[in-house]
Amino acid sequence: MPHPTVGTHGRLIAGLTGLLLAMGLPVLPGHAGMSAEELMVDPIEEGMTEEERQARREAIERERQAAEERRREREAAERAEREAREAELAARPYPVRLTERRCMECHDAGDFDREARTWPGWAFTVWRMRLAYGAELESGEWRVITDHLAETHGAPASKAAATWTLLALTPILIAALLWYLMRGRRQR
Ligand code: HEC
Known part of the structure; x- marks a missing residue:
């Protein structure tokens, strides 16, 4: 049997959340994002007595609160981790x-x-x-x-030495080349 209380509710909220997201609106945290799977309690069923329904409603409410608490803890842990990572990145030289x-x-x-x-x-x-x-x-x-x-x-180090030597010699090489070219021209 599907979960009439939570299932329909959950689907409705998921649909609304999707719509808000699609419109680019911020989605407020709350029990809105909670799926039926997160509420680990049986739904109210047909044929239950009023007491049974009441007891089930209370169980659902307790479980909802527990699930919300779990979500809050998870978010706090994620936030702490993210902040630690950002601090670490910012602390680099x-x-x-x-x-x-x-x-x-x-x-x-x-x-x-x-x-x-x-x-x-x-x-x-x-x-x-x-x-x-x-x-x-x-x-x-x-x-x-x-x-x-x-x-x-x-x-x-060897490559570095070679590069610096070449750089230091470059002006001399250019001067030598120019001198050679000029000399060739003068002789012609
Ligand atoms: C706007 C884009 C852009 C930025 C910003 C950029 N690069 Fe590049 N880089 C390229 C492209 C495209 C190539 C590949 C084509 C080439 O090598 O000319 C490349 C290739 C390289 C290479 C390999 C090729 C080589 O030169 O031997 C190195 C190393 C490199 N980049 C270092 C850097 C460093 C260091 C910086 C930061 C100062 C930097 N790049 C910033 C676009 C960029």
Whole structure:
């Protein structure tokens, strides 16, 4: 036999809740969201005496209150967990949060896990993201992010040394190339 008291009631409320949600209205918490399954008590049945009905009604009411209490406790636990998680996220160091805010709009956390770059390598990447894809950075933020990524996703020392050497040599190489080209022109 279906649950006439709770079942119809529950369905009606579920329907109304759905309608409110569909209209974008906030749904107030209350016993409204409680389903028949949550009320673990038998419904009022036909053929019951008035005393039996009364007793059943009281049992239903007690169970409803108990279910509401369970729901409140569950919500409090969920809220505490959520707040703890938010506090934990907010307590992370500024460079971590900044990198997340500026880069994770397009990337997923963990995207850079396998990256190992030198400081200039990360600086180049950050600027490339900025110029090519419009990653929004306020002045100086590129440096905070670069420092942070170079520290947490740095290249091995040998690669870093090679990069810095190459960077240091670049002006000399360019000068040498220019000198070579000019000399070639003068001789022609
Ligand atoms: C507006 C979107 C966007 C933002 C914001 C963004 N990126 Fe990217 N990023 C991309 C796209 C698209 C690619 C893939 C195409 C490519 O590599 O050019 C990419 C590729 C990358 C790569 C791998 C390719 C490479 O350069 O070797 C890295 C590393 C990277 N992004 C780092 C960052 C960092 C660090 C930030 C934060 C400063 C950032 N991204 C912010 C869009 C974005």
